[in-house]
Amino acid sequence: MKDIRGAGIVGTFFHAPTRERLDVLEDVLILVDERGAISAVLPPDDPARPDIERQCGENLLRLPPGQFGLPGLVDLHVHAPQYPQLGLALDEPLEVWLQKYTFPLEARYADLDFARERYATLVEDLLATGTTTALYFATRHEAATKLLADICIEKGQRALVGKVVMDDPAACPDYYRDESAETAIAETRAVIDHIRSHPDNGAGRVLPVVTPRFIPSCTDAVLQGLGALAAECGCHVQTHVSESDWAHAHVLARYGITDAAALDSFGLLTRKSVLAHANFLTDADMDRLASAGSAVAHCALSNIYFANSVFPLRHALEKGVHVGLGTDISGGPSASMFEACRATVQSSRMLAEGVDPTLPPESRGRPGSAVDLVTAFHLATAGGGVALDLPIGILAPGYRFDAIAIDTNAREGAIRLFGETAPGAIFEKIVYGATRANIAAVWVDGRIT
Numbered sequence: 517m518k519d520i521r522g523a524g525i526v527g528t529f530f531h532a533p534t535r536e537r538l539d540v541l542e543d544v545l546i547l548v549d550e551r552g553a554i555s556a557v558l559p560p561d562d563p564a565r566p567d568i569e570r571q572c573g574e575n576l577l578r579l580p581p582g583q584f585g586l587p588g589l590v591d592l593h594v595h596a597p598q599y600p601q602l603g604l605a606l607d608e609p610l611e612v613w614l615q616k617y618t619f620p621l622e623a624r625y626a627d628l629d630f631a632r633e634r635y636a637t638l639v640e641d642l643l644a645t646g647t648t649t650a651l652y653f654a655t656r657h658e659a660a661t662k663l664l665a666d667i668c669i670e671k672g673q674r675a676l677v678g679k680v681v682m683d684d685p686a687a688c689p690d691y692y693r694d695e696s697a698e699t700a701i702a703e704t705r706a707v708i709d710h711i712r713s714h715p716d717n718g719a720g721r722v723l724p725v726v727t728p729r730f731i732p733s734c735t736d737a738v739l740q741g742l743g744a745l746a747a748e749c750g751c752h753v754q755t756h757v758s759e760s761d762w763a764h765a766h767v768l769a770r771y772g773i774t775d776a777a778a779l780d781s782f783g784l785l786t787r788k789s790v791l792a793h794a795n796f797l798t799d800a801d802m803d804r805l806a807s808a809g810s811a812v813a814h815c816a817l818s819n820i821y822f823a824n825s826v827f828p829l830r831h832a833l834e835k836g837v838h839v840g841l842g843t844d845i846s847g848g849p850s851a852s853m854f855e856a857c858r859a860t861v862q863s864s865r866m867l868a869e870g871v872d873p874t875l876p877p878e879s880r881g882r883p884g885s886a887v888d889l890v891t892a893f894h895l896a897t898a899g900g901g902v903a904l905d906l907p908i909g910i911l912a913p914g915y916r917f918d919a920i921a922i923d924t925n926a927r928e929g930a931i932r933l934f935g936e937t938a939p940g941a942i943f944e945k946i947v948y949g950a951t952r953a954n955i956a957a958v959w960v961d962g963r964i965t
């Protein structure tokens with residue numbers, strides 16, 4: 517496969533511009549400009565097509581039989597330094613897991629050689645798994661955070677990267693803590709400047725993110741300072757909100773208001789804020805997020821291990837909250853956004869039906885909570901784009917050509933078609949079955965990665 521810049525690609529593509537609707541773009545020609553934006557999507561009967569295809573000449577790529585195109589997947593919550601612990605250390609509650617396993621691992625990224633090897637492997641693996649955009653928590657280290665951004669720029673992934681801030685001596689160990697609120701803010705600013713002025717990042721494919729880890733690890737002074745910095749620099753914000761019983765209760769006890777209300781009071785709920793988990797949001801919190809335009813990164817797989825409950829996704833969507841999906845590497849044991857789609861559908865079903873067989877069916881679950889596969893896929897693509905306020909996740913003019921090609925015939929893959937031709941059936945088999953071996957090509961801004 518090759519770059520599709522200043523060129524075109526012909527094939528059948530699926531995308532989900534709204535959560536109700538799967539669009540099948542059958543045998544379309546997608547034209548991509550020199551900078552990687554989609555300029556046109558032409559159906560087979562468009563009268564201009566023969567001429568345009570002739571003009572494209574060698575620059576026209578055709579997806580081979582059995583291959584289908586999708587928008588690239590948008591992972592809204594990745595802890596990059598936790599990749600070595602993927603699939604490990606899932607036996608403790610959040611507050612113990614952080615101190616026992618996660619902080620000791622993240623502290624090792626003070627060593628740039630240690631960081632380089634792991635970050636390079638992560639970014640290569642995520643691209644190969646179809647994740648064209650990732651929103652990354654790095655570690656508290658300025659140098660290693662810059663290195664992660666450099667690696668994303670070099671490897672061509674669209675990425676948003678934040679230096680983790682955690683400065684509260686009462687909550688963070690001596691060996692892994694920001695020295696002070698002032699140094700944490702200064703280092704965050706240095707990372708923002710580094711990413712914005714990087715000579716190979718002129719297109720802004722990698723963006724900086726203000727990243728207080730979560731309220732329980734931060735002092736009031738640093739939360740205030742980071743809110744002001746986000747306003748000043750206009751960059752994205754990411755943190756965790758009301759993830760578990762413990763985290764939710766911690767903030768209530770500290771301030772007498774909810775986690776979301778407290779983040780808002782520090783100026784951390786903006787149009788470009790992404791809040792991970794959000795399981796225990798109240799209705800008033802959801803209204804607050806909806807009016808700020810802040811988004812939830814729904815991490816269905818991780819929530820099974822750490823969140824004590826299932827996020828009421830459907831309710832949040834009906835209240836108008838922006839939502840995308842996240843793997844939460846390594847809170848969730850899979851790096852695949854297809855896995856995140858599956859877990860989203862499955863956990864919503866468990867919330868709807870309930871899980872305790874000793875209860876009668878009518879009081880076992882929370883009816884009306886289930887979402888379908890199209891909704892999950894929409895959230896993993898277009899929903900992520902809306903959450904980040906970026907033109908990605910939809911294959912239409914004005915959007916970036918961030919896309920993947922799925923080979924449904926790959927022997928090493930897990931998709932098996934037995935003559936199915938209905939596009940809806942092919943789509944379901946792709947999202948439920950696709951593994952890395954099925955991903956034949958990955959483009960970001962029209963460039964093959």
Ligand code: GUN
Nearest residue numbers: 595729730756822844847
């Ligand atoms: N809350 C604060 N830090 C973390 C983290 O690294 N992972 C998860 N899942 N929750 C957190």
Ligand code: FE
Nearest residue numbers: 756792844847
């Ligand atoms: Fe997380």
